[in-house]
Amino acid sequence: xxxxxxxxxxxxxxxxxxxxxxxxxxxxxxxxxxxxxxxxxxxxxxxxxxxxxxxxxxxxxxxxxxxxxxxxxxxxxxxxxxxxxxxxxxxxxxxxxxxxxxxxxxxxxxxxxxxxxxxxxxxxxxxxxxxxxxxxxxxxxxxxxxxxxxxxxxxxxxxxxxxxxxxxxxxxxxxxxxxxxxxxxxxxxxxxxxxxxxxxxxxxxxxxxxxxxxxxxxxxxxxxxxxxxxxxxxxxxxxxxxxxxxxxxxxxxxxxxxxxxxxxxxxxxxxxxxxxxxxxxxxxxxxxxxxxxxxxxxxxxxxxxxxxxxxxxxxxxxxxxxxxxxxxxxxxxxxxxxxxxxxxxxxxxxxxxxxxxxxxxxxxxxxx
Numbered sequence: 515x516x517x518x519x520x521x522x523x524x525x526x527x528x529x530x531x532x533x534x535x536x537x538x539x540x541x542x543x544x545x546x547x548x549x550x551x552x553x554x555x556x557x558x559x560x561x562x563x564x565x566x567x568x569x570x571x572x573x574x575x576x577x578x579x580x581x582x583x584x585x586x587x588x589x590x591x592x593x594x595x596x597x598x599x600x601x602x603x604x605x606x607x608x609x610x611x612x613x614x615x616x617x618x619x620x621x622x623x624x625x626x627x628x629x630x631x632x633x634x635x636x637x638x639x640x641x642x643x644x645x646x647x648x649x650x651x652x653x654x655x656x657x658x659x660x661x662x663x664x665x666x667x668x669x670x671x672x673x674x675x676x677x678x679x680x681x682x683x684x685x686x687x688x689x690x691x692x693x694x695x696x697x698x699x700x701x702x703x704x705x706x707x708x709x710x711x712x713x714x715x716x717x718x719x720x721x722x723x724x725x726x727x728x729x730x731x732x733x734x735x736x737x738x739x740x741x742x743x744x745x746x747x748x749x750x751x752x753x754x755x756x757x758x759x760x761x762x763x764x765x766x767x768x769x770x771x772x773x774x775x776x777x778x779x780x781x782x783x784x785x786x787x788x789x790x791x792x793x794x795x796x797x798x799x800x801x802x803x804x805x806x807x808x809x810x811x812x813x814x815x816x817x818x819x820x821x822x823x824x825x826x827x828x829x830x831x832x833x834x835x836x837x838x839x840x841x842x843x844x845x846x847x848x849x850x851x852x853x854x855x856x857x858x859x860x861x862x863x864x865x866x867x868x869x870x871x872x873x874x875x876x877x878x879x880x881x882x
Contacts, residue, residue, distance in 0.1 A: 576874025769796020
């Protein structure tokens with residue numbers, strides 16, 4: 515294999531998706547705050563200290579892109595919901611496999627607008643504590659719309675869902691501008707609905723409630739492109755595809771072929787972060803639809819279970835993908851975050867360190 519050793523801009527050869535396991539100290543602090551045993555200031559100080567430790571963990575593992583582990587959020591989307599006026603949560607129409615099925619999803623109860631920073635302070639804190647590249651993660655607009663279908667919003671507030679779409683796009687565009695003004699150069703949008711629409715069972719469920727799966731795919735790509743229209747110069751944006759990640763469970767299965775032409779062909783992002791850790795993700799064939807100016811991050815290492823594959827096996831999988839997308843345009847990562855919600859996946863901190871280190875080792879073996 516021949517390829518350039520490094521990537522001068524993100525995504526880097528070794529990546530991770532963003533969320534990390536909350537340490538016991540942080541979980542205990544949240545319980546203590548809920549019981550009024552400590553105040554907001556003490557919780558904030560403990561959170562800051564735990565984030566600094568998480569930053570060091572990433573650096574020691576060999577990561578160049580550094581996040582705050584999403585430690586300030588209850589879940590991958592909840593920080594966004596809590597920061598945006600008009601958003602709250604209601605029960606989702608979709609459920610996870612296994613015993614942790616039901617969950618609360620975003621819902622627009624009022625007029626949606628950005629009243630201040632959503633992730634800007636997260637970025638500033640990470641930048642102040644690392645010499646590496648801070649990466650900010652946010653849910654995509656589809657995450658605010660998909661899980662409740664036509665009831666994604668109070669219809670007395672939004673008789674036309676198109677008006678909600680427009681307001682959401684403005685929220686994101688405002689946040690991207692503020693991030694860029696603060697110095698941010700790397701954002702990852704986390705996309706679950708488009709990955710779920712790869713699943714025939716999900717598409718059937720969508721059709722049964724009177725919606726057109728193909729139309730939703732087009733809409734969600736259009737919304738991503740609306741968010742990125744006139745995006746700040748120098749801002750790299752990756753899109754992470756996820757089939758659900760909650761306590762080791764998932765919501766959908768199926769390869770990327772049903773969304774490949776629309777998503778890979780039209781989405782105005784710089785890179786696609788794709789889950790490829792299990793047979794549920796299908797094969798590499800849909801990667802042929804990815805344009806030559808886009809990068810691909812192969813999510814080969816599972817965060818859902820403690821088992822860790824051999825580095826040599828992962829190298830061979832990258833070699834297989836490189837038959838479709840040239841090696842210079844590939845990177846490696848875990849398939850998702852380690853803790854899309856506070857509870858985290860059924861892995862340990864030691865597992866997390868091992869898996870991040872494995873990703874870095876595989877990247878060194880391939881790209882030097």
